[in-house]
Amino acid sequence: MATELIRAVINGILGGGVYALMAVGLTLIFGVLDIINIAQGVMVVLGAYLSYALSVHLHIDLFVGLLITIPAMFLIGVTVQWAFIRPLRGSERTSMSLLASYAVAIVIEGFLYLAFGPNFVTLNASYVTQSVHLLGFYLPDIEIYGFAMAVALVAALYAILYRTRFGQSVRATMQDRTAAILVGIDVNRVSALTYGIGVAVTAAGGMIFGASGGGFNPNSGYDLISRLLALIILAGLGSIGGALVASVFMLTVESIVDIWQPTWSVAVFYAALVIVLMVKPTGLFGRQAVRAQ
Amino acid sequence: MNAPAPGLPGSGLPASRLPASRRSAAAAIRAGTGARIGLVAVALIASALFPLVFTNQLVLSMAFFTLIYIAAAVAWNLFSGYCGYISLGHAVFFGSGAYAAGIAARDLQITGTAEFALLPLAGAVAALIAIPFGLIALRVRRHTFVVITIAIFFIFQLMAFDLKTTGGTAGLYAPFLVWGPVVFNQRFYYMALLLAAATVLIGWLVRRSRFGLQLRAIRDDEDRAASLGVRAMPVKLTAFVISATLTGLAGGLWFFFVGQVVPDSGFNPIFDLTVALMAFLGGLATVAGPLLGALIIEPAQQDLTSQFSNGYLSQILLGALFLAVVLFLPRGLIPTVGGQIQVWLARREPHLPAAGSGSNEPAADQQAQASGAVAEGTSL
Numbered sequence: 169m170a171t172e173l174i175r176a177v178i179n180g181i182l183g184g185g186v187y188a189l190m191a192v193g194l195t196l197i198f199g200v201l202d203i204i205n206i207a208q209g210v211m212v213v214l215g216a217y218l219s220y221a222l223s224v225h226l227h228i229d230l231f232v233g234l235l236i237t238i239p240a241m242f243l244i245g246v247t248v249q250w251a252f253i254r255p256l257r258g259s260e261r262t263s264m265s266l267l268a269s270y271a272v273a274i275v276i277e278g279f280l281y282l283a284f285g286p287n288f289v290t291l292n293a294s295y296v297t298q299s300v301h302l303l304g305f306y307l308p309d310i311e312i313y314g315f316a317m318a319v320a321l322v323a324a325l326y327a328i329l330y331r332t333r334f335g336q337s338v339r340a341t342m343q344d345r346t347a348a349i350l351v352g353i354d355v356n357r358v359s360a361l362t363y364g365i366g367v368a369v370t371a372a373g374g375m376i377f378g379a380s381g382g383g384f385n386p387n388s389g390y391d392l393i394s395r396l397l398a399l400i401i402l403a404g405l406g407s408i409g410g411a412l413v414a415s416v417f418m419l420t421v422e423s424i425v426d427i428w429q430p431t432w433s434v435a436v437f438y439a440a441l442v443i444v445l446m447v448k449p450t451g452l453f454g455r456q457a458v459r460a461q
Numbered sequence: 462m463n464a465p466a467p468g469l470p471g472s473g474l475p476a477s478r479l480p481a482s483r484r485s486a487a488a489a490i491r492a493g494t495g496a497r498i499g500l501v502a503v504a505l506i507a508s509a510l511f512p513l514v515f516t517n518q519l520v521l522s523m524a525f526f527t528l529i530y531i532a533a534a535v536a537w538n539l540f541s542g543y544c545g546y547i548s549l550g551h552a553v554f555f556g557s558g559a560y561a562a563g564i565a566a567r568d569l570q571i572t573g574t575a576e577f578a579l580l581p582l583a584g585a586v587a588a589l590i591a592i593p594f595g596l597i598a599l600r601v602r603r604h605t606f607v608v609i610t611i612a613i614f615f616i617f618q619l620m621a622f623d624l625k626t627t628g629g630t631a632g633l634y635a636p637f638l639v640w641g642p643v644v645f646n647q648r649f650y651y652m653a654l655l656l657a658a659a660t661v662l663i664g665w666l667v668r669r670s671r672f673g674l675q676l677r678a679i680r681d682d683e684d685r686a687a688s689l690g691v692r693a694m695p696v697k698l699t700a701f702v703i704s705a706t707l708t709g710l711a712g713g714l715w716f717f718f719v720g721q722v723v724p725d726s727g728f729n730p731i732f733d734l735t736v737a738l739m740a741f742l743g744g745l746a747t748v749a750g751p752l753l754g755a756l757i758i759e760p761a762q763q764d765l766t767s768q769f770s771n772g773y774l775s776q777i778l779l780g781a782l783f784l785a786v787v788l789f790l791p792r793g794l795i796p797t798v799g800g801q802i803q804v805w806l807a808r809r810e811p812h813l814p815a816a817g818s819g820s821n822e823p824a825a826d827q828q829a830q831a832s833g834a835v836a837e838g839t840s841l
Contacts, residue, residue, distance in 0.1 A: 262547075267787055268787045278780060391615075432623065442597055442609070
């Protein structure tokens with residue numbers, strides 16, 4: 169019993185690191201652009217398929233492939249923002265941006281179906297099947313590497329946000345868009361780059377997601393986005409630290425519940441979300457009043 | 462919202478007490494109302510005669526699905542369009558209606574045409590689900606509301622998959638109807654027509670009522686509406702429940718027609734998106750907009766699906782169409798086209814008899830009135 173519990177906690181922390189990476193991208197995009205990027209889930213899957221294509225057809229190692237897929241996803245993100253998010257204006261912008269990103273998700277999903285078909289695939293590499301024996305537990309190598317990379321990338325994001333001039337503009341834009349314009353920040357550029365960065369991290373997240381889970385297909389994006397949305401709302405929209413804490417915490421809770429109730433462990437996510445919002449509509453760490461119109 | 466121009470129907474001012482210029486504007490509006498009534502009558506007669514003219518069974522079943530989507534899109538718009546809370550969880554009500562009918566038919570061992578007695582149950586179950594759903598979700602706004610509706614949607618889809626009573630991935634079967642294929646499609650067509658017409662009627666009644674005005678006030682500025690005495694929560698919840706009931710009825714009828722419901726078809730995320738797209742394409746918060754949107758999208762989608770053996774291409778096209786609407790028709794067809802027509806009319810007749818002086822100001826006044834008329838004229 170106790171070993172099962174410890175194992176569940178370790179799994180939750182390892183998985184939580186990867187989710188944190190994807191959730192930070194999503195909450196960053198929300199903070200700067202004031203939109204919820206529904207396409208984030210399918211973009212993770214797209215990132216996974218890019219790694220898949222590189223490793224199957226060109227025999228490029230999954231981690232080396234990231235050097236290609238991360239810039240590729242960044243470009244896709246900037247393009248999507250430029251073409252579909254930037255032109256949205258007016259009072260209906262909130263709902264329109266949701267629908268636009270949902271539509272982007274549908275289109276990408278359709279293309280993935282055309283290219284790869286509906287069958288589940290997994291990413292393969294030597295370290296996907298190997299595992300290390302640590303303190304009496306067998307831990308798959310990929311999850312450890314993935315966790316390490318996720319931590320490194322989140323740390324890099326933090327460094328960019330809090331140690332660079334660009335990061336300062338991003339935070340300024342998150343706090344007050346109008347004031348940011350007034351002090352001379354090019355918010356259009358900041359928006360495009362932020363969207364690009366938020367999408368680029370899905371390349372890394374998608375690779376680990378595709379290698380460590382039980383396989384994925386183009387439809388996997390829905391399950392993923394609903395979890396990610398639950399996480400960032402739970403954390404409080406726009407709170408980066410909150411997204412980290414919520415990801416690790418919820419994934420741990422999920423894998424503990426999974427010991428007794430495998431079918432219902434997913435529901436824990438949504439149930440927790442509903443309960444937290446009934447008590448605190450701003451989310452756990454939300455400074456921004458989400459109730460304000 | 463623009464303030465309604467005086468002399469418009471429902472403004473309470475008799476046209477005879479208005480200045481001459483406004484009287485002519487009022488006459489134009491009245492002529493518009495007459496044209497609108499004529500249009501509704503023609504549409505009703507045409508849709509009643511439709512199955513007698515088009516006897517192709519494929520066409521009839523397409524027409525049935527279109528009518529179901531009209532009901533669903535108008536019902537969605539009645540809540541989300543009018544009060545501005547975009548719900549991406551209406552499939553919860555559609556699926557619950559279908560599942561409620563299916564579970565009741567199985568457990569009560571209902572066979573044959575007696576199944577239609579279960580339709581009110583489908584609506585009632587959807588309404589009962591909508592009350593706690595609304596009480597939770599309507600506490601938050603904007604993005605958070607949308608995400609909550611998505612989260613609740615996934616909880617329901619998960620329940621349909623994993624509960625014992627829903628039949629898991631195999632789903633549920635509707636009672637078998639011993640109707641020939643022609644009779645089958647015709648009868649279902651007329652039932653769907655009745656539902657769609659009733660939904661549009663309810664949507665219209667709500668739109669022109671005090672309740673509808675309160676909903677739109679909430680959409681424009683909820684806090685200000687509340688400070689003016691609109692009891693926001695009960696108003697929103699009522700609209701949510703009405704919308705859910707109608708969606709549940711559509712789900713029940715759809716289930717009887719299709720004959721089977723599985724978790725992915727009853728609780729389908731594409732359904733949520735499709736009804737929203739229909740409303741956005743036609744014009745959010747208009748009465749006829751979602752109807753028009755459904756009339757365009759559903760037949761097109763059915764046609765695409767039957768032409769391409771895999772549904773992926775039609776999925777891509779649906780998404781692309783959605784993006785095109787969001788980018789190029791953000792206000793929707795009816796407000797955009799209506800606005801264009803009004804502008805065109807105003808340009809063609811720049812010298813309507815003006816009240817008072819012959820200065821250029823009344824012309825500007827006419828323009829303003831015309832645009833006011835646009836706003837009101839788009840309400841149908």
